[in-house]
Amino acid sequence: MKWKPVLLSLAVMVTLTACAEKASNDGEMKNNHVQTTVKESKYPGLEIETEVGEYKAYKYAIHFPRTKQSNINSAIKSFVNDQKEAFIQEAKSAIPNNKNDSALLLDYDISHSSKQLLSVVFTSHIDVPGKTGSDRIYTLNFDRQTEKLITIQSLLNDDSSLQRISSIAQYNILKNSTFMKRTNPGLVMEGTKAEMANYGTFGFSDHSMDIYFLKDQLGPAYKLQIALDDLRGIVKDSYMETLKQVITNDTELLSATTGRKNGEKPFPLVPGQKYVALTFDDGPHHQWTPYILDTLKRHKAKATFFVLGNRVEYYPAIVKREFDEGHEIGSHSWSHPKLTNLSRQELVKQINQTAASIAKITGQTPAALRPPYGAFNHEVQQMANAPIVNWSVDTLDWKSHNQTAIKNIVLNRTHNGSIVLMHDIHEASALALDSILTELAKRGYHFVTVSQLLQLQGNPGNYVGSAFYNGKSF
Numbered sequence: 222m223k224w225k226p227v228l229l230s231l232a233v234m235v236t237l238t239a240c241a242e243k244a245s246n247d248g249e250m251k252n253n254h255v256q257t258t259v260k261e262s263k264y265p266g267l268e269i270e271t272e273v274g275e276y277k278a279y280k281y282a283i284h285f286p287r288t289k290q291s292n293i294n295s296a297i298k299s300f301v302n303d304q305k306e307a308f309i310q311e312a313k314s315a316i317p318n319n320k321n322d323s324a325l326l327l328d329y330d331i332s333h334s335s336k337q338l339l340s341v342v343f344t345s346h347i348d349v350p351g352k353t354g355s356d357r358i359y360t361l362n363f364d365r366q367t368e369k370l371i372t373i374q375s376l377l378n379d380d381s382s383l384q385r386i387s388s389i390a391q392y393n394i395l396k397n398s399t400f401m402k403r404t405n406p407g408l409v410m411e412g413t414k415a416e417m418a419n420y421g422t423f424g425f426s427d428h429s430m431d432i433y434f435l436k437d438q439l440g441p442a443y444k445l446q447i448a449l450d451d452l453r454g455i456v457k458d459s460y461m462e463t464l465k466q467v468i469t470n471d472t473e474l475l476s477a478t479t480g481r482k483n484g485e486k487p488f489p490l491v492p493g494q495k496y497v498a499l500t501f502d503d504g505p506h507h508q509w510t511p512y513i514l515d516t517l518k519r520h521k522a523k524a525t526f527f528v529l530g531n532r533v534e535y536y537p538a539i540v541k542r543e544f545d546e547g548h549e550i551g552s553h554s555w556s557h558p559k560l561t562n563l564s565r566q567e568l569v570k571q572i573n574q575t576a577a578s579i580a581k582i583t584g585q586t587p588a589a590l591r592p593p594y595g596a597f598n599h600e601v602q603q604m605a606n607a608p609i610v611n612w613s614v615d616t617l618d619w620k621s622h623n624q625t626a627i628k629n630i631v632l633n634r635t636h637n638g639s640i641v642l643m644h645d646i647h648e649a650s651a652l653a654l655d656s657i658l659t660e661l662a663k664r665g666y667h668f669v670t671v672s673q674l675l676q677l678q679g680n681p682g683n684y685v686g687s688a689f690y691n692g693k694s695f
């Protein structure tokens with residue numbers, strides 16, 4: 222990933238929030254939150270925009286870049302809207318299922334940004350009830366001088382260029398024995414033929430051209446990287462020049478590791494006392510996570526944040542604050558897929574990439590894994606490198622968006638050793654927290670991290686791969 226959290230500029234951050242509650246004609250719309258976060262990125266002149274929509278039967282979270290060039294912005298926006306509309310159509314035609322809503326997560330990575338060229342790689346993950354989750358890569362490449370999309374045709378030097386790329390692809394893929402075990406040479410030869418359609422999904426990294434072969438094109442999905450030096454004579458000279466001139470804004474680095482402040486070390490728990498672990502999933506959120514941190518601080522309470530790797534990338538300063546203030550950082554995967562639906566390779570990526578992005582900020586790998594939707598199997602346990610921690614009290618905050626309902630669930634169902642599930646991306650959860658802490662403290666509860674809770678029974682290090690719903694192992 223080029224989109225490193227350490228490289229995010231933290232100096233300038235303007236947040237615009239537009240939150241609209243609408244009642245629709247067909248009663249379908251529950252509430253519609255449109256949040257626009259404008260934030261400087263590693264690349265000067267590029268900002269990040271996020272749109273989250275939550276409806277009765279489906280929800281989506283879309284991240285996309287915004288440049289200072291309006292034609293590029295409208296092309297990106299139109300791509301994003303097409304994805305959203307297609308998903309909504311699919312979600313509407315899905316068989317209703319009470320357990321899982323349809324969900325779209327569209328995220329992106331700026332894989333290359335230079336004076337003339339901008340490469341955006343989108344990853345889309347769609348869950349629809351009754352179907353297996355689908356992942357797809359899309360790429361958009363722009364010529365910044367003309368503000369136009371670059372096609373593979375417009376990039377190549379002459380008629381022989383595609384044939385040369387095809388030969389490079391075949392040579393590299395066929396000798397990749399790990400990949401070839403999962404497919405067959407016939408399919409690879411067919412999917413890498415020198416036809417434009419086979420090379421439509423491509424982008425650039427700082428030192429390579431990246432060709433994305435989609436799932437089923439060669440067998441499993443495959444990303445081929447061709448070094449820039451090997452592209453000489455294949456890609457037009459004007460692009461070759463610009464490819465070497467990446468513009469980044471590396472001066473403002475977030476320090477790679479950070480120590481916890483004195484006095485913020487976890488305190489030892491005493492058997493016989495009452496403890497509860499509050500947990501917050503799906504963040505960090507630019508507005509509600511800091512609000513929650515302020516509230517926790519006032520009550521001298523510790524909690525656990527199960528963060529999404531792709532959001533850590535956007536909000537490293539919030540993760541650092543969570544950690545510095547003595548809270549625990551757990552992993553909630555990279556992009557919120559159902560881990561039990563993934564190939565082993567995808568699973569490892571979801572876990573390891575998130576662990577790496579957290580460790581870059583805290584110096585520690587995540588203390589626990591909370592799989593999205595609580596879904597895990599033996600393979601997830603094996604790969605987790607940490608205990609799996611689910612919950613025993615579900616506030617259903619994502620569904621109710623109601624402060625009182627959230628508070629009542631917590632107060633009625635919390636027992637000694639409970640693990641409470643909330644989400645730090647919702648306003649109602651953030652606003653309910655103060656009275657939850659006040660009330661539970663009155664009842665004698667101490668607020669601890671999940672690792673502290675597990676420590677009551679022994680060393681959490683021994684629990685790697687074990688699964689928990691409260692202070693007891695399953």
Ligand code: ZN
Nearest residue numbers: 502503593594
């Ligand atoms: Zn979640």
